[in-house]
Amino acid sequence: MSEPILTLVDVAVAFDALRAVDGVSLTVPRGQRRAIIGPNGAGKTTLFNAIAGAVPPTSGKILFDAREITRLPPHRRAQLGISRTFQITNLFPTLSVRDNMVLALRGLSPRKFSLFGKPDTDEAEAPRIAAALDAARIGGRADAIVKEMSYGEQRQLEIAIALVTRPTMLLLDEPAAGLSPAERSMVAEIIRSLDRDITVVLIEHDMDLALGLVDYVTCMFEGRVLVEEPPEAIRRNAKVQEVYLGKPRHA
């Protein structure tokens, strides 16, 4: 097993009395594709937000690339190479696809502070934007206005934005939420063809989709880690079936 890129030590997130995440410890090795699954209310999204920095943990530690990031705000985590997508599409709707990509790219470059500079992309930026759009299969849509695109295309742009910064770790929050079966397999194909150097952590409600994409699975239940196993084992795991489907009433 290669060195760990992401380590959680006894992480808890409480909202008043509700402990949405209740002492989760896990380790993701560099380059692994990891799914976090679990039934509704298991604490997947809260855990995800703790890793991305949107919700700070109440207790515990989060380490990324051997650096403690527990209390870092989201924009500092982005600077360290963590990139995320949103479950509810979160784009710049009135801007063009290209401007969305430019904003994604310049978040980490000093050029964002150019107060009177030319708006055009330079020769280093243009190919990276084109490559990320191609990777998300929307290469021909650079001039479209985001709010005029289909929902499926917006989900693809969501991934393209997360990719263009060349992240070390990509966090995908239900990348296929709300898509048609055809669009889901397209998104699965996009994730499958990502560069193997990128560590991917994804949350997915749809077990079949998630299990087909990853190397290792963490199943959560009631704020805790229930089991951690490779996808084939998860499929046969009785405890996982139980939390998803309820206890069998008769044998």
Added chain:
Amino acid sequence: MTGRAALIAIIVVAAAASLPLVLSSYQVGLATEVLIFGILAMSIDILAGFAGRTSLGHGAIFGVSTYVVVYATAQAGLPPAAAFAAGVLAATLVAMIFGLLAVRTSGSYFLLLTLALGMIVWGICLRWTQITGGENGIRGDVRPAALLNNNSFYWTVLAGTAIVTFAVWRFVRSPFGLTLRGIRDSESRMRSLGYNVPLHLFIGFTASGFFAGIAGALYAMFNNFVSPSTVALAQSVEGVLMMVAGGVGTLFGAFVGAAAIIALENVVSTYTERWQMVLGVTFIVIMIFAPEGIIGKLNAILMRKTR
């Protein structure tokens, strides 16, 4: 800038420059006022149209510059250029203070916070009588002797306006300007992309205050007088209304809105003392039939024709 845009800009400036040939001296004064308030409305549009935050404190920022310029010439005896620079600097500093406090808010909180900050400035100008002259204000011969003639002052303001407008246009289209539009569309996404959102809003607010300060300094030279009504809430509201009438996010609409409102005020007030009521009705009509503003509406009509 594309060739066509440059050509339009040259035609507009040339047409504006030839106005004194056909207008009376009084009307040239009104045209000067349109340019000055157009800059104020445009500075508000930087925040409202591009960062999605409407400020009700820009009248105060504008007025601080006017106060400083009048005080610096009449009481401190500074030469006009130095007084002008001092006014713009003071407005920029006030905008930085406003910005520090306001950038973590949005929506109605931003509106109310900037309104409250503006009221504080108004209160200070009203009460600090040794410096500001209280309700009586300060009078002074601010305008340099070479510009006493109405026409030459108008041309000077027009040249200044052209430069400022070009600067603002470059500013909102710059890589930094794009980050403001990104913040307008989605703050959370901007944060997750590595942007320090409050810092960007602070820079945007400061730049916007700098431009409002230029308008305020020009106003000092135009009016040779300043009183608390220059920093009052009504001033901020008027700036916002001009921007809205012209079209939020259109930038140049600010001048159309300023022209429409100043013309309306002056034309209607010759017929009736209730001109403010007519202004109010005009606003309601614009909000119902052209909420995108005059320039916004024209753009939409042109787009439909070309499609």
